[in-house]
């Protein structure tokens with residue numbers, strides 16, 4: 390029903406893309422609905438802010454809408470789409486790294502709080518199981534994730550949470566499987582070193 | 589394979605990214621080397637802990653994004669020349685006059701076709717149309733069948749029959765999980781109607797989106813004593829892949845400790861991997877003086 394299109398529906402997808410290329414907005418919408426849950430999940434996990442994830446969602450699909458006519462099926466549609474999304478996320482994360490100190494604080498009902506903290510809190514309420522995971526360990530891991538470079542973070546996210554293969558990740562990032570592999574290597578090494586005796 | 593090489597390849601092994609032969613060699617090495625086996629366990633524990641850092645986007649955010657995108661794209665479409673707006677892409681080469689002629693044929697034939705005039709279509713305005721069929725005849729004329737989509741606003745309270753029917757339909761809208769969440773949220777207050785409870789149960793057991801399933805479970809909470817609802821909750825507990833949902837299901841089920849609960853919990857102990865759920869199950873089984881043995 391929902392989620393990514395299966396292998397057997399590839400031809401349907403091609404038809405949808407061709408129809409959308411000809412200006413059929415209904416076909417475009419169907420195409421969006423096939424992928425937008427993963428797009429939003431990637432964006433939300435990488436930028437960890439509701440508003441920013443929302444901006445990235447809009448920007449990504451508007452770019453797709455605008456440039457779809459030039460899509461020539463050289464790569465799969467989903468690779469093309471994820472490339473747009475990850476590039477937007479990477480830009481966003483790089484900018485945020487620069488203005489990080491002044492900008493991660495948000496106003497809440499209980500006063501000023503770190504943006505990440507508020508996201509983490511909301512999530513903890515949503516999933517009772519997660520309350521069990523020691524809060525300290527969780528904070529530690531969040532901090533380690535923040536310490537990764539944007540690209541390491543993106544590779545990590547796509548491999549770990551989206552379950553994409555390294556070859557596909559390399560293609561999305563416009564690099565080789567080998568480079569994606571090295572990136573993932575560095576990310577896990579940093580995480581392991583940072584967690585020390587915690588695990 | 590030596591330990592140094594094994595440690596180097598460990599992350600790729602855990603991610604399932606090794607080729608067939610190196611993977612075989614790794615497994616061979618693990619069977620011989622306790623230290624590397626320990627390192628493997630540690631790596632797996634780290635993966636499990638990292639799993640918990642994944643956040644899922646709120647279901648309401650998805651529908652917000654979709655609405656916003658739709659309105660932006662619609663606004664863009666309205667800035668296009670009118671004949672482009674009305675015609676599918678393959679006709680864009682046409683000049684306005686030809687396009688107008690084509691449209692006239694379309695509307696004319698639509699008017700000839702029997703149109704059901706009822707409450708459903710009376711106030712409907714055509715908001716989109718696409719050509720479904722083009723059939724030239726011998727005299728050089730052409731028959732064109734247009735399919736038109738009408739958009740209509742319906743206002744009313746969720747307890748009105750016709751509104752409820754529409755909400756029930758929206759609760760099954762396959763393309764839009766956000767819409768399903770919103771309609772279930774409104775139907776939550778209408779659970780005295782049997783059809784609503786049926787729809788909620790169906791969503792709980794069959795909806796592919798965990799956010800929608802969670803919404804359905806919340807709505808069914810007041811009925812946690814009913815046999816049918818308990819049966820659905822047991823199914824969730826035994827089969828749902830979301831540990832959040834399983835946690836909610838067990839919390840609800842154990843509020844009423846009926847005899848059939850023991851069997852469900854014992855079956856659960858055989859495969860449940862979530863620590864919290866195992867812990868609760870164990871405790872309840874002990875309190876009910878039932879065997880915790882899993883064999």
Ligand SMILES: [Zn+2]
Pocket residue numbers: 590591592594617621622623624625
């Ligand atoms: Zn070894």
